[in-house]
Amino acid sequence: MSSSPIPFVDLRAQYLSIQDEIDAAIASVIRETSFIRGPHVAVFEESYANACGRRHCIGVANGTDAIYIALKMLGVGPGDEVVTAANSWIASSETITQTGATPVFLDVESDFFNMDPERLKAAMTPRTKAVVAVHLFGQPAQIDAIKSLCDEHGAHLVEDCAQAHFSEFEGRQVGGFGAAATYSFYPGKNLGAYGDAGAIVTDDDDLAARMRSFARHGASPKDKHDHIMEGVNSRLDGIQAAVLNVKLPRAKEWNARRAEKAERYLELLADVEELTLPKTRPNATHVWHVFSVRTPRRDEIRRRLSDAGIHTGIHYPTPLPLLAAYERLGHRPEDFPIASRNSAEFLSLPMYPELTDDAQARVASCLKEALAG
Numbered sequence: 001m002s003s004s005p006i007p008f009v010d011l012r013a014q015y016l017s018i019q020d021e022i023d024a025a026i027a028s029v030i031r032e033t034s035f036i037r038g039p040h041v042a043v044f045e046e047s048y049a050n051a052c053g054r055r056h057c058i059g060v061a062n063g064t065d066a067i068y069i070a071l072k073m074l075g076v077g078p079g080d081e082v083v084t085a086a087n088s089w090i091a092s093s094e095t096i097t098q099t100g101a102t103p104v105f106l107d108v109e110s111d112f113f114n115m116d117p118e119r120l121k122a123a124m125t126p127r128t129k130a131v132v133a134v135h136l137f138g139q140p141a142q143i144d145a146i147k148s149l150c151d152e153h154g155a156h157l158v159e160d161c162a163q164a165h166f167s168e169f170e171g172r173q174v175g176g177f178g179a180a181a182t183y184s185f186y187p188g189k190n191l192g193a194y195g196d197a198g199a200i201v202t203d204d205d206d207l208a209a210r211m212r213s214f215a216r217h218g219a220s221p222k223d224k225h226d227h228i229m230e231g232v233n234s235r236l237d238g239i240q241a242a243v244l245n246v247k248l249p250r251a252k253e254w255n256a257r258r259a260e261k262a263e264r265y266l267e268l269l270a271d272v273e274e275l276t277l278p279k280t281r282p283n284a285t286h287v288w289h290v291f292s293v294r295t296p297r298r299d300e301i302r303r304r305l306s307d308a309g310i311h312t313g314i315h316y317p318t319p320l321p322l323l324a325a326y327e328r329l330g331h332r333p334e335d336f337p338i339a340s341r342n343s344a345e346f347l348s349l350p351m352y353p354e355l356t357d358d359a360q361a362r363v364a365s366c367l368k369e370a371l372a373g
């Protein structure tokens with residue numbers, strides 16, 4: 001076993017495996033000067049809509065804008081409440097505030113760390129305009145129950161699929177349950193561009209047209225100088241689309257390799273008592289954006305791994321409602337016992353399709369050693 005550092009993600013290894021195609025794709029964008037809009041973006045939007053099984057895909061600048069644009073065009077605004085989960089990235093909630101609505105945070109399921117439908121039921125009010133359901137770490141939320149509750153209460157469902165490209169709930173791909181689903185192609189995501197990029201998919205023709213227009217300064221589809229509303233500037237650019245066109249056909253294969261790595265970690269770490277391993281929901285396909293174990297000694301263990309050259313992550317160190325950004329809401333850790341426990345104990349291990357057997361064995365043995373020490 002070598003003792004070179006093990007990164008948390010290795011974007012270079014993936015680039016080297018497809019270097020010729022990537023370089024050619026980027027060169028063609030430059031040669032054609034199709035930097036904004038153009039054929040690469042059009043091809044990607046069509047291929048991604050197909051890959052998701054949806055009628056429309058709107059390429060946008062990043063996954064955060066995708067959520068904001070979807071909520072805004074669903075009519076979310078001041079006076080509304082939008083419910084989301086306490087364990088997520090701040091994009092899931094800051095976009096709610098950006099529309100003028102108030103984020104309502106829910107504690108999460110104990111085993112799967114996603115929105116808890118029982119808690120959602122209790123949190124629904126006449127002001128609940130929408131729900132942002134996150135599929136955290138690549139594991140689907142209990143999206144059928146969440147969708148039923150949204151329908152009962154007349155609330156829109158937006159799926160935040162930034163960590164869950166092509167994951168499945170009971171044989172159905174996530175991203176097809178709500179009014180719209182949003183994706184991030186941040187470089188480290190399961191499908192990553194070489195810069196910021198994102199997309200929204202939907203089956204609703206009218207919503208698609210409004211979102212497309214809003215993302216392009218409110219331009220009418222026929223004339224870019226005819227503004228039918230004020231919007232924002234949020235475009236997927238040509239170079240990112242060209243990179244994504246090379247990577248998209250391989251994305252499911254890369255997810256399958258992540259699943260193999262996850263299985264291997266689960267075997268290697270099965271007998272480690274002080275460690276709580278991630279569980280997969282029955283009838284779900286987890287795409288393992290993040291492989292997060294739990295230990296009450298997280299910070300100490302993380303330091304020891306780092307000393308051994310093993311880089312780990314924490315997703316995320318503070319539940320959203322307890323961040324300084326939400327001080328105004330007056331939440332306390334006791335309001336979110338599971339999310340607070342998770343934030344104190346989560347430790348994300350190196351996870352990427354090119355992770356080697358050797359590296360995984362080293363991670364496992366260092367982890368065991370650290371826990372024994």
Ligand SMILES: *Cc1c(COP(=O)(O)O)cnc(C)c1O
Binds near residue numbers: 064065088134160183
């Ligand atoms: C990455 C991420 C986003 C935002 O994506 P960006 O492309 O970085 O704006 C939104 N939600 C979740 C859960 C994410 O992990």
